[in-house]
């Protein structure tokens with residue numbers, strides 16, 4: 159069994175930052191990632207642009223040069239590949255961590271490929287793997303998607319976009335501008351206030367002028383191969399439909415975290431228990447880093463403001 163000072167679960171930006179700090183401190187470490195490098199970013203929409211300027215996404219003092227002040231997904235993938243290469247990070251890709259258990263101060267980490275031991279473990283799991291489901295009949299049809307990549311497949315198609323936050327708005331606008339017939343079905347009575355301030359007027363004006371149809375205070379109740387039935391304040395309606403893009407958000411892997419022994423606050427966000435100065439959870443030697451720390455408040459932590467977690471964790475490990 160391989161033994162390490164630190165095992166980092168997840169090779170997202172913050173998992174990589176933890177690996178860099180471990181390496182700087184001379185700790186033995188490995189980062190274990192179930193998908194490709196920066197797996198979540200890889201699955202973001204192809205044409206997305208980050209809301210942060212590139213220097214605010216930098217880790218490990220590796221400069222992030224982009225063509226525009228705000229980088230796009232392709233530049234970010236290039237950047238994080240460059241970071242992993244220049245720091246010669248020890249990363250195992252396409253290996254899923256199935257369990258982390260602690261016994262007498264040592265953590266046993268069981269993966270799809272083997273078992274490891276570590277004095278400390280960081281869970282930098284992100285939140286992008288588990289979409290919130292609509293839980294309606296027909297959700298398992300192939301025309302229903304919880305991830306969006308690019309607009310081309312939706313050209314001249316009747317699409318329903320579910321949701322009113324940033325992802326839903328971006329998808330509605332991009333597919334509309336590339337020739338889709340877009341209807342938004344929105345549970346709330348307005349586009350969310352959290353939508354990027356430079357995008358919100360655009361979607362509101364498209365809705366006002368009728369080029370994007372919208373049903374507020376409405377929910378999807380059934381999906382069939384050629385239609386979507388929705389519940390609106392004016393009664394149920396059946397919309398002709400080719401594709402449903404359910405942009406209803408994602409959630410951290412709470413079950414996995416619970417199985418690791420992590421406790422949660424009894425609050426609206428199911429926030430995991432951790433010490434905000436060290437990132438240590440209630441399980442000794444088990445740390446949280448990155449966006450996963452916010453629980454269901456998935457916009458609380460992002461790359462910009464959680465890069466610092468890596469330094470806090472390694473400083474705490476070195477104290478011992």
Ligand SMILES: Cc1cc2nc3c(=O)[nH]c(=O)nc-3n(C[C@H](O)[C@H](O)[C@H](O)COP(=O)(O)OP(=O)(O)OC[C@H]3O[C@@H](n4cnc5c(N)ncnc54)[C@H](O)[C@@H]3O)c2cc1C
Pocket residue numbers: 167168169170171172173174190191192193194195196197198199202203206207208209210215253254255256282283284285286287411414447448449450459460461462463
């Ligand atoms: C469309 C979009 C735009 C964004 N723009 C910005 C921005 O401009 N600026 C900004 O600061 N933030 C932005 N964010 C947020 C940012 O991308 C996330 O906060 C960031 O990815 C968090 O990094 P992380 O390392 O905590 O998690 P992630 O990047 O999600 O990484 C978690 C990793 O853990 C892996 N993993 C999970 N479970 C396991 C397991 N059991 N075993 C092994 N590996 C596992 C996952 O595959 C994943 O690679 C954006 C997010 C989205 C969705």
